[in-house]
Amino acid sequence: MTENVYHNELLKCNRCGACKALCPTYLTTLNETMGARGRVAMLGELEEKRLAPTENLAEKIFSCMLCGACKNLCPTGINIPEIIYQGRARLKKSFTKGLLLRKTLKYSISRTDTVFSILRGMHRLFYQPLYYRGILPYIPEVTSAPFKSSFQVYKKFKKLSRIAIFAGCSVNYFYPDLGKSLSNILLSKGFEVVVFRGELCCGAPLRSAGLEEEALYLAQRNIEHFSKVRAEALISMCPTCTMFIREHYPDIAGNTISNLMDVNEFFIKYDIAKNLEIAPRVVTYHDPCHLRHGLGITNEPRQILKGIKGINYVEMQHADECCGFAGFFSLYFKDISRHIGNKKIHNIAATAADTVVTSCPGCMMQIENLKREANKKINVKHIVEVVDEAMRTSVE
Numbered sequence: 001m002t003e004n005v006y007h008n009e010l011l012k013c014n015r016c017g018a019c020k021a022l023c024p025t026y027l028t029t030l031n032e033t034m035g036a037r038g039r040v041a042m043l044g045e046l047e048e049k050r051l052a053p054t055e056n057l058a059e060k061i062f063s064c065m066l067c068g069a070c071k072n073l074c075p076t077g078i079n080i081p082e083i084i085y086q087g088r089a090r091l092k093k094s095f096t097k098g099l100l101l102r103k104t105l106k107y108s109i110s111r112t113d114t115v116f117s118i119l120r121g122m123h124r125l126f127y128q129p130l131y132y133r134g135i136l137p138y139i140p141e142v143t144s145a146p147f148k149s150s151f152q153v154y155k156k157f158k159k160l161s162r163i164a165i166f167a168g169c170s171v172n173y174f175y176p177d178l179g180k181s182l183s184n185i186l187l188s189k190g191f192e193v194v195v196f197r198g199e200l201c202c203g204a205p206l207r208s209a210g211l212e213e214e215a216l217y218l219a220q221r222n223i224e225h226f227s228k229v230r231a232e233a234l235i236s237m238c239p240t241c242t243m244f245i246r247e248h249y250p251d252i253a254g255n256t257i258s259n260l261m262d263v264n265e266f267f268i269k270y271d272i273a274k275n276l277e278i279a280p281r282v283v284t285y286h287d288p289c290h291l292r293h294g295l296g297i298t299n300e301p302r303q304i305l306k307g308i309k310g311i312n313y314v315e316m317q318h319a320d321e322c323c324g325f326a327g328f329f330s331l332y333f334k335d336i337s338r339h340i341g342n343k344k345i346h347n348i349a350a351t352a353a354d355t356v357v358t359s360c361p362g363c364m365m366q367i368e369n370l371k372r373e374a375n376k377k378i379n380v381k382h383i384v385e386v387v388d389e390a391m392r393t394s395v396e
């Protein structure tokens with residue numbers, strides 16, 4: 001977005017307030033400066049130099065969860081999340097709390113494996129004391145065997161076609177078993193599966209930290225890398241990666257990875273979950289924000305779950321509301337994150353379901369941590385785990 005377009009977008013705001021109707025940070029705090037309208041208004045004032053780029057202002061702009069709930073609500077057509085990204089790039093130096101994170105993200109660009117192995121090494125020494133002092137919202141469990149290091153090419157003699165997996169950082173470093181589940185599903189359906197070490201972070205965390213140039217670098221490298229990959233589809237299990245590559249790459253890099261699909265889209269298009277059966281259970285579904293608001297994928301996961309024999313599907317109240325994770329937001333705005341997340345735990349528990357399914361590793365992390373704290377006995381599963389288990393059960 002050029003300086004001129006940004007300026008004109010901000011001028012379009014008539015302060016009607018339609019955008020705050022679903023804004024989770026506004027609805028939690030009832031503070032105008034913590035909501036969509038307030039943020040757009042403050043960035044407009046900053047642009048007109050009637051507000052200074054103070055730490056306080058930066059904090060309000062960085063307190064947005066980038067959930068996208070406000071995206072299609074503006075009657076004048078302002079893309080509010082995009083305005084927030086632009087504002088963050090302008091205000092990042094004023095957000096001093098984020099300095100260490102920005103340095104780490106910059107350092108990690110071409111050394112992601114090293115950074116995650118350092119984070120893993122810090123587990124005992126730092127995380128537990130920080131968690132017990134209430135500084136960390138949860139203790140991250142970084143795997144010693146990233147998914148992309150353990151999986152390469154799985155050849156099939158008579159393959160249907162070739163499918164590549166875009167694991168993303170959350171599957172690679174926190175949930176490698178999701179990658180294994182997806183590989184199992186694809187292999188048993190007759191696809192050849194490919195996983196590349198050359199995949200880099202999609203860039204979403206860097207752009208959300210205001211690091212535009214660094215996010216562009218990662219986008220260009222990923223586009224270049226995957227343009228050489230021969231595969232019918234590239235599947236992602238993280239809606240943030242999918243949304244970022246599909247929606248942001250064209251804007252920031254002028255190109256994208258056109259065969260990238262969310263795993264739910266893929267399962268429906270290729271009829272992967274038909275005729276499956278699983279041990280009886282009551283299941284509810286939580287919509288990840290970037291899947292619902294960013295990609296408009298809401299029916300597909302429900303269709304998959306309802307189609308598996310043995311699943312008694314119950315809809316929870318406000319399934320479309322954020323779980324409160326939002327990546328680094330849960331670190332900087334721990335209390336709001338927890339408040340939003342506890343509402344989600346309450347809504348899940350009210351269904352009496354024994355399993356909550358979602359399609360996002362980040363949502364899994366938040367729901368896992370908060371349900372453990374609330375002492376709720378609910379299984380938290382990614383949809384690929386459910387389909388994988390049902391395929392194994394149906395074969396037996």
Ligand code: SF4
Pocket residue numbers: 022023024025026035036039063064065066067068069070071080081
């Ligand atoms: S992206 Fe979400 S948190 Fe940010 S302003 Fe919009 S609705 Fe509010």
Ligand code: SF4
Pocket residue numbers: 012013014015016017018019020036037040073074075076077078080
């Ligand atoms: S909905 Fe659009 S015009 Fe109305 S306050 Fe929000 S940004 Fe401004």
